[in-house]
Amino acid sequence: MPAAQRSQAPLPAHLSPSSPAPARWRRPGWRDPRLAGGLALIGGAVALGAWAVDSAAGTQEVYILTRDVAPGTDLTADGVLALVDSRPGSGAYIPAGSLPGDAIATRSLGKGELLPTAAVAPASAASQRSIVIEASLGLPKGTGAGDGVDLWQLPDGQAPRSAGAAAPVASAVTAQPSVGTGPAGDSSQESQEGAGRARVVAQGLVIRAVNQERTSLVSTGTTTVEVLVPEGSVADVLTAVGSGRPLVLVPTGQGS
Structure with a gap:
């Protein structure tokens, strides 16, 4: 009698000789656009943070008008001035703590305007x-x-x-x-x-x-x-x- 033939189970698809070999992972190169985009985002964030720190360090408190004033108005009275952080960039505006004790306005000033140095004089000098x-x-x-x-x-x-x-x-x-x-x-x-x-x-x-x-x-x-x-x-x-x-x-x- 002929020998009994053994039945063979079919191979899984991933082991089939006809299936392609799995792709190997490759490390991204310097020319990869995703890497370049990530580096650009990191650089932008660092630059933005440095600018914010520099801006905060360059501000100072200056006086601002809280209402309209006429020439001769006592600038030291309550409700006339407030302090605000600003970057005037020059000595054109009076910084906090530098307002004379008898300061008056020498011209008309509007609400929300920074207090100019040229528009302030001591009351004793008023004509x-x-x-x-x-x-x-x-x-x-x-x-x-x-x-x-x-x-x-x-x-x-x-x-x-x-x-x-x-x-x-x-x-x-x-x-x-x-x-x-x-x-x-x-x-x-x-x-x-x-x-x-x-x-x-x-x-x-x-x-x-x-x-x-x-x-x-x-x-x-x-x-x-x-x-x-x-x-x-x-x-x-x-x-x-x-x-x-x-x-x-x-x-x-x-x-x-």
């Missing part, structure tokens, strides 16, 4: 004086602290109409020619008074603060305005205030 004036005709709309104005005086018998008439009257006064102050303008001013015309009392005033209008049973509405007056014009302004004649503040378009 302006603060005087409160009752503007008989009020102020034109949009006029406020920091705006430049001229002070006009109405003649005798020229009663103010109302506070609401401030804008048209101020425009009309602005159209009239200015009259010089001082000895050269005295005769001209006197002639204007005699003719029943308004006259210029002082020029170059700056509004420091404006109070609400007030009215009484015997007078029309007035607006109390605190103005900064050049030292040479203080006597003229006080004389006009004491005369009892109506006073009008006319905006000049200068200031903040």
